[in-house]
Amino acid sequence: MFRQLSAMLIGVLLATPVFAQDTIRIATEGAYPPFNFIDASGEVKGFDVEIANALCEEMDANCELVTQNWDGIIPGLIAGRYDAIIASMSITPERQEAVSFSEPYYSNKLQFIAPGDSDFGPGDAAGSAIGAQRATIAAQWLEENVPDADIRLYDTQENAYLDLESGRLDAVLADVYVSYEWLDSDEGAAYEFKGDPVYNDDKIAVAVRKDDQVLAERFSEAIEAIRADGTYQAINGNYFPFDIY
Amino acid sequence: MDLQGFGAQLASGTWITVQLALASMACAVVLGLLGASAKTSGLTPLRWLGTAYTGMVRGLPELLVILLVYFGAAMVINQVASAFGYTQYIELSPFVAGVIALAFNYGAYMTEVFRGALATIPRGHTEAGMALGMGRLRIFRRIVLPQVWRVALPASGNIFLALLKDTALVSVIGLEDLMRETAIAVGYSKQPFTFYLAAAFIYLGLTAVATLGIHWLERRTTHGMRTLSG
Amino acid sequence: MNWQVMIDSFPALAEGALITLELVVISGILGVLLAVPMAMARVSPRPWLRALPLAHIYFFRGTPLLVQIYLVYYGLGQFEAVRDSVLWPYLREAYWCAIIAFTLNTSAYTAEILRGAIQSVPRGEVEAAETVGMSPALIWRRIRLPRAFRIALPAYSNEVILMLKGSALASTITLMDLTGVARTIIARTYTPVELFLAAGLLYVVLAFLILGGFRLVERRLNRHLQPG
Numbered sequence: 001m002f003r004q005l006s007a008m009l010i011g012v013l014l015a016t017p018v019f020a021q022d023t024i025r026i027a028t029e030g031a032y033p034p035f036n037f038i039d040a041s042g043e044v045k046g047f048d049v050e051i052a053n054a055l056c057e058e059m060d061a062n063c064e065l066v067t068q069n070w071d072g073i074i075p076g077l078i079a080g081r082y083d084a085i086i087a088s089m090s091i092t093p094e095r096q097e098a099v100s101f102s103e104p105y106y107s108n109k110l111q112f113i114a115p116g117d118s119d120f121g122p123g124d125a126a127g128s129a130i131g132a133q134r135a136t137i138a139a140q141w142l143e144e145n146v147p148d149a150d151i152r153l154y155d156t157q158e159n160a161y162l163d164l165e166s167g168r169l170d171a172v173l174a175d176v177y178v179s180y181e182w183l184d185s186d187e188g189a190a191y192e193f194k195g196d197p198v199y200n201d202d203k204i205a206v207a208v209r210k211d212d213q214v215l216a217e218r219f220s221e222a223i224e225a226i227r228a229d230g231t232y233q234a235i236n237g238n239y240f241p242f243d244i245y
Numbered sequence: 246m247d248l249q250g251f252g253a254q255l256a257s258g259t260w261i262t263v264q265l266a267l268a269s270m271a272c273a274v275v276l277g278l279l280g281a282s283a284k285t286s287g288l289t290p291l292r293w294l295g296t297a298y299t300g301m302v303r304g305l306p307e308l309l310v311i312l313l314v315y316f317g318a319a320m321v322i323n324q325v326a327s328a329f330g331y332t333q334y335i336e337l338s339p340f341v342a343g344v345i346a347l348a349f350n351y352g353a354y355m356t357e358v359f360r361g362a363l364a365t366i367p368r369g370h371t372e373a374g375m376a377l378g379m380g381r382l383r384i385f386r387r388i389v390l391p392q393v394w395r396v397a398l399p400a401s402g403n404i405f406l407a408l409l410k411d412t413a414l415v416s417v418i419g420l421e422d423l424m425r426e427t428a429i430a431v432g433y434s435k436q437p438f439t440f441y442l443a444a445a446f447i448y449l450g451l452t453a454v455a456t457l458g459i460h461w462l463e464r465r466t467t468h469g470m471r472t473l474s475g
Numbered sequence: 476m477n478w479q480v481m482i483d484s485f486p487a488l489a490e491g492a493l494i495t496l497e498l499v500v501i502s503g504i505l506g507v508l509l510a511v512p513m514a515m516a517r518v519s520p521r522p523w524l525r526a527l528p529l530a531h532i533y534f535f536r537g538t539p540l541l542v543q544i545y546l547v548y549y550g551l552g553q554f555e556a557v558r559d560s561v562l563w564p565y566l567r568e569a570y571w572c573a574i575i576a577f578t579l580n581t582s583a584y585t586a587e588i589l590r591g592a593i594q595s596v597p598r599g600e601v602e603a604a605e606t607v608g609m610s611p612a613l614i615w616r617r618i619r620l621p622r623a624f625r626i627a628l629p630a631y632s633n634e635v636i637l638m639l640k641g642s643a644l645a646s647t648i649t650l651m652d653l654t655g656v657a658r659t660i661i662a663r664t665y666t667p668v669e670l671f672l673a674a675g676l677l678y679v680v681l682a683f684l685i686l687g688g689f690r691l692v693e694r695r696l697n698r699h700l701q702p703g
Contacts, residue, residue, distance in 0.1 A: 135663075166558060
């Protein structure tokens with residue numbers, strides 16, 4: 001019994017270390033529909049995933065997609081678990097100190113959503129229970145601009161919506177396009193955007209390790225190329241009826 | 246219970262959970278034997294090391310150890326590797342990180358179990374081995390270990406059950422075990438109660454099977470004893 | 476290793492440690508209150524009474540704490556009946572959900588520890604109490620429970636340490652406990668190793684404090700057994 005177990009164990013330990021070849025390993029989160037999510041067949045899908053595949057094809061690179069929890073996604077990149085992050089990551093000054101970004105591949109805005117029948121407005125944020133995903137630009141915006149709000153940070157964006165639905169939250173602050181998808185679903189039907197976007201300059205890009213400028217440059221060029229040849233617009237059309245670039 | 250097509254995902258997650266639990270337990274047993282040997286060793290620094298290990302693990306949350314191993318160990322391993330001139334990146338998958346973290350944690354508990362079990366073996370047995378001219382390692386393997394298994398089995402069984410449940414924590418670093426597959430299904434279906442309850446029942450089934458297995462092992466290892474007690 | 480980050484985050488981590496301690500103490504006390512009647516039922520001579528707490532004990536000892544927390548926090552929120560109930564003001568707070576999950580979990584383990592302890596109270600002591608004409612309720616209050624508590628104390632201190640370690644899961648439902656604070660700081664500084672090590676150190680300190688506290692109580696309870 002113990003011999004079998006240890007044999008199995010040695011097998012496992014020997015089999016799992018994978019040595020990097022000439023592949024680019026790309027991390028995404030898998031809990032951020034419609035940009036990246038996992039469906040019933042266990043496959044990762046979404047806008048980010050299609051963009052990642054298109055970029056890899058353009059760069060003629062062999063890519064490997066892995067999923068990683070959001071709050072560990074930058075530490076994982078720094079630790080060298082993978083070489084790039086294509087997971088709807090916004091460019092922020094703080095992140096730029098830790099990683100390098102390509103040129104943006106889409107833009108976004110931050111806007112509050114709340115129940116349709118509530119009179120919540122962005123001005124009421126202080127003193128309300130507001131949800132956001134941990135380690136996102138929305139969480140950071142809340143911490144910096146309405147520190148008096150009861151800020152609740154979630155492991156995934158989906159869990160924040162679950163709690164808005166259960167009534168634990170007065171509002172959620174999130175990227176507009178992510179909220180679109182949810183507001184469109186059965187669960188989100190009773191909720192709506194409140195007020196104007198509070199932050200307009202949200203640029204989303206591919207992140208790579210800080211010293212990996214070459215790779216960032218390759219991604220930037222590939223983004224430009226798929227914009228030019230219409231691949232980008234086709235993918236965009238699968239998700240949104242307007243250009244999100 | 247309507248699983249909305251996620252049944253296969255849950256099943257594959259369950260299989261990962263089982264593999265993770267068995268591999269971690271095997272490592273924990275090895276660590277436990279090493280730890281117990283250190284704690285009962287004649288060398289003072291070894292004894293200190295053993296005591297520091299079990300004392301520290303007692304207070305460290307499993308979740309923290311898992312996160313620390315996942316983010317920390319990868320960095321350490323690669324720094325050591327590059328110090329030796331090895332430039333390729335060594336990947337530490339969530340599975341291996343989970344095994345290391347759980348084994349580190351439960352190895353400390355196994356250390357205490359084995360230390361207790363070692364203490365129950367009469368000195369005379371070792372002396373008898375020595376009188377027959379057996380080497381230390383041989384005495385350990387042929388005389389001490391077979392008896393230690395038997396004494397340690399009930400407590401080890403309980404530790405395995407605890408470990409089995411703690412495998413759920415490895416989902417936090419992205420291993421697609423039962424817990425993570427369940428969370429994915431929840432994200433998709435927006436039915437947390439249905440799916441977490443389903444997961445709870447699968448875990449209950451796993452612990453029930455494990456309990457049966459432990460009883461079977463206990464019966465097998467006490468085979469020789471039964472004739473003695475009548 | 477970035478020592479500055481560890482030093483800078485210390486005040487925030489200490490605040491998180493207080494929340495952790497609060498969670499452990501409150502659910503520990505509630506857990507014991509729930510465990511006592513369950514343990515008493517478990518040693519009852521009536522089979523149906525013995526079977527009563529079994530489902531609870533079996534479920535909470537047989538499933539991961541993480542599943543239990545998610546069931547209480549996200550699971551119960553799925554039902555409108557729950558959201559309309561009088562309990563909702565409590566259930567909507569992550570803090571109380573964590574306490575409910577931890578309490579139910581620890582009560583199952585504590586009940587089994589107490590059952591073992593009650594069964595190991597020497598029969599003679601109970602018989603002696605019966606002989607002097609004490610009522611069953613009085614025997615429970617004056618003999619069996621106090622004796623059982625003393626016997627159970629070392630095993631119970633272990634259970635409290637396990638609860639301390641389990642409390643780290645509160646961070647998964649938005650609570651800013653020690654682990655939650657560490658994870659939130661990491662989201663800004665990207666220094667997981669430093670922060671998790673610092674948090675780990677604080678957990679070990681908490682564990683020592685708790686064990687020290689139990690040792691003091693033990694010594695007090697066993698005063699009469701000590702020489703001098």
